[in-house]
Amino acid sequence: MTRNRAPSKSTCFVLSELCKEPQYGYALMKATDLKSGTLYPILMRLTDRGFLTASWEEPQSQGRPPRQSYQLTPKGRAYAEEALTINNGSTKKLRGVQV
Amino acid sequence: MNISPQIWFLWTAKIIPHERTDWLAAMRAELEQIATPSDRSAFAFGCFKAALLESAQSRKGLSFIARGGMASLIFAGSIAVWLLWHAKMYAQPEALAISKVILPICLAYMCGAALLLTSLIGLKLYAAMGFCLATLSATYCLFARPIYMDLSSGFLTALSFKVAGIMAGLLFFGVFLSWLYNPDIHDA
Numbered sequence: 191m192t193r194n195r196a197p198s199k200s201t202c203f204v205l206s207e208l209c210k211e212p213q214y215g216y217a218l219m220k221a222t223d224l225k226s227g228t229l230y231p232i233l234m235r236l237t238d239r240g241f242l243t244a245s246w247e248e249p250q251s252q253g254r255p256p257r258q259s260y261q262l263t264p265k266g267r268a269y270a271e272e273a274l275t276i277n278n279g280s281t282k283k284l285r286g287v288q289v
Numbered sequence: 290m291n292i293s294p295q296i297w298f299l300w301t302a303k304i305i306p307h308e309r310t311d312w313l314a315a316m317r318a319e320l321e322q323i324a325t326p327s328d329r330s331a332f333a334f335g336c337f338k339a340a341l342l343e344s345a346q347s348r349k350g351l352s353f354i355a356r357g358g359m360a361s362l363i364f365a366g367s368i369a370v371w372l373l374w375h376a377k378m379y380a381q382p383e384a385l386a387i388s389k390v391i392l393p394i395c396l397a398y399m400c401g402a403a404l405l406l407t408s409l410i411g412l413k414l415y416a417a418m419g420f421c422l423a424t425l426s427a428t429y430c431l432f433a434r435p436i437y438m439d440l441s442s443g444f445l446t447a448l449s450f451k452v453a454g455i456m457a458g459l460l461f462f463g464v465f466l467s468w469l470y471n472p473d474i475h476d477a
Contacts, residue, residue: 215319216332226316226335231342234312244315257322258315 197273200224204232205262205270208242212261233260241266294320294333301333305340306347313340 197205203222207213213221219229236242243263246256262270298317305313316336323329 214322215315216322219332226319226332227338227342228335230312230316230336230339234309234339234343244311254321255318257318258311 196276198232199277200228201232201236202273202277204229204236205266205273208260208262209267209270209274212259214257214259218260236266241269292330292334294329297330297333297337301337301340304337304344306343308347309340309343312343 200222203224204218207218207221215226215229215233218224218233219226222229224232233242233244237244237260241263243261244258245261247259248256298313298320301316302313313336316339320329320332320336323332
């Protein structure tokens with residue numbers, strides 16, 4: 191059984207940020223104003239559905255651990271565009287996102 | 290109470306499902322990017338919440354919920370039996386009114402249990418045990434009636450239905466959780 195439900199506003203925020211460029215988790219938190227407890231479940235779900243890829247990247251400064259960067263897949267980009275079109279009114283108002 | 294991020298991550302590591310351990314490492318790496326102690330604690334607490342949610346969504350978590358539900362049922366059943374021995378405060382009309390409310394719930398419970406036969410293993414166990422408990426409870430209450438002369442048959446029947454009703458409530462709570470959190474059907 192699969193439910194096709196419109197993505198939540200929080201998911202739209204994440205998608206809209208990822209449409210711009212690949213992002214790290216903390217950067218996404220700051221950009222979307224979402225807390226880690228909300229952001230990570232969304233990222234996990236999007237990755238599970240094949241909309242995101244998570245890749246480990248070497249740190250820019252020494253002594254820091256590698257970080258995971260999140261990037262939309264082509265399927266994810268199509269999904270994001272569709273989702274943001276549906277939610278355009280509210281999302282645009284809050285985030286200034288245009289699709 | 291200010292719990293350090295390390296403690297939160299220790300608990301997070303304990304509860305996060307095995308298939309999500311990569312995410313734990315990712316969250317730890319992000320923690321290193323945060324300088325402010327209060328922000329670090331808030332971030333770590335959020336990660337703990339995320340892990341808790343994932344744990345509840347996993348099959349292991351659902352099985353845990355089912356087992357927790359069973360434990361609650363046994364507790365509720367024990368309370369009901371204790372009431373059977375001691376309670377004499379209900380009048381028959383009230384008991385009949387309760388039974389009228391509880392009967393549809395019992396029927397819904399049976400339908401729900403049948404539905405769950407195709408579902409997760411923990412909930413299958415829950416449904417099977419629930420059936421056994423409901424049958425035992427109802428049989429016991431109906432046939433033991435003459436022994437407890439001060440309690441009316443209506444009250445005893447209602448009480449047995451009430452036990453089944455509690456089971457139904459817990460069962461459907463479990464079903465709702467599985468519907469809400471099953472990663473295969475959950476929308477992002």
